């Protein structure tokens with residue numbers, strides 16, 4: 001009991017956070033560099049280059065999974081039909097996931113890890129994320145599909161990037177947050193105004209889905225992907241998890257409901273496909289209502305087993321990188337040079353600011369203005385910076 005208490009206090013210590021972030025950044029840069037070294041291999045043996053990059057990517061993303069699973073001890077429960085469960089990780093799939101939480105991406109990655117598709121997992125991500133050091137640079141080599149959320153500009157690039165995935169050598173899950181942005185009260189209000197104008201039923205827990213990305217993904221991955229995994233995520237007891245909370249060792253409880261929908265049941269025609277997606281979101285809304293009423297999703301509970309690889313990978317990097325850091329700091333102290341000590345302190349401060357900026361990318365309060373105006377097509381190019389609306393705080 002006392003040991004647990006000490007460990008919990010340790011997890012909140014700045015020094016621990018600095019070490020974790022140092023290991024993440026340095027290992028990340030090393031892996032990014034190794035990824036860069038695979039560039040000459042692409043024209044010679046593309047499939048081999050892709051497989052190597054999957055492993056390298058795994059070594060970065062699994063650190064965040066280890067942080068969630070082993071450091072914070074967050075529990076991830078899966079509600080799904082046993083006959084679907086058997087297929088997870090054994091086929092290519094499009095994952096449609098609600099976008100309400102700051103750690104959606106970590107929770108998604110954790111499920112990917114449990115089913116062995118973490119290294120190869122894909123997403124339709126906003127372009128801004130491609131500039132985030134380590135993760136964004138890693139994504140470039142993993143052939144992640146980026147969009148500017150301006151369809152006129154995205155149409156060509158998104159279609160081309162999707163087509164490139166047709167001969168991908170590993171099973172992958174392609175994640176789509178069809179809402180295109182995270183849930184806030186303000187964005188919800190506006191998106192329901194759009195729903196009303198379009199004569200669509202209102203949603204209580206979701207923003208109105210954007211249909212173009214979904215339809216184009218289904219169209220271009222037909223024959224490559226066998227199913228859509230309709231996934232609805234919630235956290236128990238109205239928890240609003242954050243990356244900083246996870247870093248502080250706070251334990252959360254994620255519940256994910258997944259329905260496997262064979263791809264050949266989804267209409268080929270674009271407007272029918274769009275209507276299908278709207279109907280799907282109405283069903284997702286009902287699942288959230290059910291969760292709110294009963295504290296659980298429908299369907300059988302399965303607990304996909306923890307695998308040790310994420311933790312082992314993390315420990316490997318810790319062992320490799322912490323010893324040289326200690327030696328360096330010791331040498332610094334022994335050198336007694338004020339100049340070197342000041343330079344090192346400034347460097348550490350810069351790294352901390354950099355990491356804080358990266359964490360900021362996950363924070364809803366610092367999120368984009370996308371979807372904050374019903375006439376956004378006209379206003380997209382002139383976002384006034386400043387005031388952000390607040391993420392919904394559920395009662």
Ligand SMILES: CCCCC/C=C\C/C=C\CCCCCCCC(=O)SCCNC(=O)CCNC(=O)[C@H](O)C(C)(C)COP(=O)(O)OP(=O)(O)OC[C@H]1O[C@@H](n2cnc3c(N)ncnc32)[C@H](O)[C@@H]1OP(=O)(O)O
Nearest residue numbers: 105108121123125126149150151175180191210212213371
């Ligand atoms: C099983 C567990 C999980 C497994 C996880 C698997 C893999 C994990 C892998 C990686 C994890 C990392 C996660 C990182 C997450 C990063 C995610 C993001 O970056 S989300 C943001 C980017 N993604 C998207 O936006 C995807 C959804 N968007 C689309 O599909 C869009 O259509 C688009 C392709 C981006 C194009 O967008 P654009 O805005 O240019 O065009 P649209 O046609 O979509 O929009 C115009 C359309 O919308 C109507 N409109 C206007 N205002 C609103 C509003 N406020 N709300 C709703 N709708 C609005 C407008 O009337 C137009 O309507 P219409 O189409 O009828 O003309």
Ligand SMILES: CCCCCCCCCCCCCCCCCC(=O)OC[C@@H](O)COP(=O)(O)O
Nearest residue numbers: 021024063064067105135181182358359367368
């Ligand atoms: C071991 C690990 C140590 C952790 C140290 C800290 C590492 C920091 C990692 C930063 C990771 C950055 C990846 C960000 C992924 C965030 C995905 C996301 O949720 O993006 C939001 C978009 O979908 C929508 O944007 P908005 O329109 O809502 O705005």
